[in-house]
Amino acid sequence: MIGFGFIGRHLAQALYVKRDVLKKVDKGFKLVGVGEIDGCAYNEKGLNLEELASIKKLSGCKDFSKGKTSVELIEDSGADIMIETTPTNIKDGQPGLTHIEKALEEGMHVVTSNKGPMVVAFKKLTDLAKKKACELRYEATVAGALPVFSLVRDCLRGDKILKISGILNGTSNYILSRMYFEGMSFELALREAQERGFTEADPSYDIEGIDPACKVVILANALMDRNVKFEDVERIGIRRVTPEAVNLAKRAGYAIKLIGTVDETLEVAPKLILENHPLCVHGTLNALHLEADLAGEITVIGYGAGKETVSAIMNDIISIVKTSA
Amino acid sequence: MIGFGFIGRHLAQALYVKRDVLKKVDKGFKLVGVGEIDGCAYNEKGLNLEELASIKKLSGCKDFSKGKTSVELIEDSGADIMIETTPTNIKDGQPGLTHIEKALEEGMHVVTSNKGPMVVAFKKLTDLAKKKACELRYEATVAGALPVFSLVRDCLRGDKILKISGILNGTSNYILSRMYFEGMSFELALREAQERGFTEADPSYDIEGIDPACKVVILANALMDRNVKFEDVERIGIRRVTPEAVNLAKRAGYAIKLIGTVDETLEVAPKLILENHPLCVHGTLNALHLEADLAGEITVIGYGAGKETVSAIMNDIISIVKTSA
Numbered sequence: 001m002i003g004f005g006f007i008g009r010h011l012a013q014a015l016y017v018k019r020d021v022l023k024k025v026d027k028g029f030k031l032v033g034v035g036e037i038d039g040c041a042y043n044e045k046g047l048n049l050e051e052l053a054s055i056k057k058l059s060g061c062k063d064f065s066k067g068k069t070s071v072e073l074i075e076d077s078g079a080d081i082m083i084e085t086t087p088t089n090i091k092d093g094q095p096g097l098t099h100i101e102k103a104l105e106e107g108m109h110v111v112t113s114n115k116g117p118m119v120v121a122f123k124k125l126t127d128l129a130k131k132k133a134c135e136l137r138y139e140a141t142v143a144g145a146l147p148v149f150s151l152v153r154d155c156l157r158g159d160k161i162l163k164i165s166g167i168l169n170g171t172s173n174y175i176l177s178r179m180y181f182e183g184m185s186f187e188l189a190l191r192e193a194q195e196r197g198f199t200e201a202d203p204s205y206d207i208e209g210i211d212p213a214c215k216v217v218i219l220a221n222a223l224m225d226r227n228v229k230f231e232d233v234e235r236i237g238i239r240r241v242t243p244e245a246v247n248l249a250k251r252a253g254y255a256i257k258l259i260g261t262v263d264e265t266l267e268v269a270p271k272l273i274l275e276n277h278p279l280c281v282h283g284t285l286n287a288l289h290l291e292a293d294l295a296g297e298i299t300v301i302g303y304g305a306g307k308e309t310v311s312a313i314m315n316d317i318i319s320i321v322k323t324s325a
Numbered sequence: 326m327i328g329f330g331f332i333g334r335h336l337a338q339a340l341y342v343k344r345d346v347l348k349k350v351d352k353g354f355k356l357v358g359v360g361e362i363d364g365c366a367y368n369e370k371g372l373n374l375e376e377l378a379s380i381k382k383l384s385g386c387k388d389f390s391k392g393k394t395s396v397e398l399i400e401d402s403g404a405d406i407m408i409e410t411t412p413t414n415i416k417d418g419q420p421g422l423t424h425i426e427k428a429l430e431e432g433m434h435v436v437t438s439n440k441g442p443m444v445v446a447f448k449k450l451t452d453l454a455k456k457k458a459c460e461l462r463y464e465a466t467v468a469g470a471l472p473v474f475s476l477v478r479d480c481l482r483g484d485k486i487l488k489i490s491g492i493l494n495g496t497s498n499y500i501l502s503r504m505y506f507e508g509m510s511f512e513l514a515l516r517e518a519q520e521r522g523f524t525e526a527d528p529s530y531d532i533e534g535i536d537p538a539c540k541v542v543i544l545a546n547a548l549m550d551r552n553v554k555f556e557d558v559e560r561i562g563i564r565r566v567t568p569e570a571v572n573l574a575k576r577a578g579y580a581i582k583l584i585g586t587v588d589e590t591l592e593v594a595p596k597l598i599l600e601n602h603p604l605c606v607h608g609t610l611n612a613l614h615l616e617a618d619l620a621g622e623i624t625v626i627g628y629g630a631g632k633e634t635v636s637a638i639m640n641d642i643i644s645i646v647k648t649s650a
Binding site for chain 1: 617
């Protein structure tokens with residue numbers, strides 16, 4: 001596992017809590033190494049998951065070696081699966097992109113929660129995985145705990161996906177929900193979201209629609225067989241949504257929501273959604289609406305961020321272990 | 326395939342339309358036989374799917390033999406998979422129960438859209454399938470096109486399901502929605518549902534909560550490892566829901582919905598659901614709300630009946646063909 005931030009730590013806790021579930025799938029399952037910026041923890045017999053689940057910094061781990069890089073860890077680990085949980089960088093995908101390429105080159109399966117590499121190099125990475133006969137799973141990159149890619153792959157096997165739309169960013173949905181329910185201004189709702197710790201240091205990632213645009217790119221490439229890039233997404237954020245517009249919409253039975261769409265065109269923009277439409281969820285919830293040729297319309301709703309995201313990572317890990325055990 | 330009613334005919338159409346998808350999974354895929362009350366169509370080289378997709382009665386099929394029973398077809402077919410789509414009978418599960426037992430005894434995998442056998446004999450059938458090392462899939466028995474069992478099995482592999490609640494009957498949801506939006510009486514909304522063909526000849530199946538109670542039984546047994554029967558479900562229908570109660574709830578921000586719940590107890594009853602809760606969907610939509618230990622809360626919404634149900638059957642078929650090919 002590379003990355004021991006919020007997601008990495010919660011995943012370590014889940015691996016500890018769910019150790020019996022994992023042992024049932026593969027009784028030799030172990031976590032041999034964890035990489036961070038300042039060094040790596042490695043133990044070929046398996047790190048102590050109970051210890052890992054309790055520490056806040058990787059350097060607190062007894063098997064920690066200062067200075068060893070994550071790339072060295074990947075090369076030396078002999079692992080079957082590399083789990084990439086470093087922070088998203090959508091400029092060049094680094095350092096996650098290098099970690100994933102390195103792992104695939106070494107013949108490892110990859111599970112990632114890091115959107116960056118999948119946004120900047122989707123085709124390159126999926127091609128490389130195919131060439132190396134490795135699995136590359138990225139359920140956690142879009143809409144956190146919500147099953148999206150596994151839903152289409154394993155639950156809608158006969159269906160063709162015709163259109164996708166969704167609320168793909170919890171922070172902007174929180175802001176729009178506060179404006180909708182409390183009549184707040186955008187600025188006030190944003191400040192509240194910042195105070196409650198829902199935004200990045202630079203909030204433009206959320207409110208300018210950059211984050212949901214990344215997800216639109218991954219959805220289009222993964223579920224509708226496109227080959228698109230971030231620049232292909234038409235993007236309008238929520239900064240100019242006024243309380244007056246929200247109120248007018250509300251009186252007509254609509255809410256204004258930041259919707260990501262994969263159709264003929266790719267788009268992220270504020271849209272009017274009927275209050276009674278399944279997509280119209282509030283607070284920090286995410287929602288994904290699929291139009292499929294057999295199933296018709298299917299909507300999935302859940303937590304798009306936070307510790308619940310480890311559910312998606314665990315599903316990817318277990319499904320790989322199960323098929324390769 | 327046994328049963329050539331609404332679901333059977335739409336499945337035949339889907340098998341025809343999706344023949345390339347199926348051939349990709351197994352290039353020898355063919356439908357060798359279809360059974361109905363008055364006889365069977367059988368061809369060991371595969372029935373003509375284009376013909377089957379266009380006829381309304383099985384007797385119109387060129388390979389039809391009058392009088393041959395479905396049980397004889399199952400015994401003689403040499404098929405790898407039996408698909409059971411006969412009508413639900415929750416008294417004794419027949420004739421579907423016999424078809425499923427017979428097929429499993431013959432070592433066939435089974436896919437069923439028929440709730441009856443799964444309600445009256447869940448444990449017996451799943452035990453028999455395990456003993457025979459056969460798959461028994463029943464995605465279509467609960468909430469039509471909505472992924473439920475495959476969702477938990479293949480998308481939430483690390484999660485434990487803690488609680489389930491859902492709108493599991495489209496007809497009663499249609500009636501309650503008309504009462505909610507139009508202020509109609511129960512009787513008028515029921516008559517409208519009957520005129521639009523949404524109800525059974527005997528509407529008590531839907532409005533007394535019998536149908537959703539069957540689904541609660543299957544959900545509890547399949548997803549929470551219980552061993553419960555229809556009689557274990559506390560059940561209150563919607564007949565006594567008044568327009569006044571609906572209106573009072575609405576003014577307080579709630580809708581009255583017929584909710585099936587699997588928790589400490591099993592229950593089907595009208596409940597107040599917050600208008601902004603993901604479960605609060607209207608019209609004939611179904612919704613399923615899962616509480617899981619890792620993923621938190623996940624809601625799935627879609628069509629609980631109608632031709633969209635073939636999506637669930639196709640997924641079951643393809644997943645079996647894929648693992649056994």
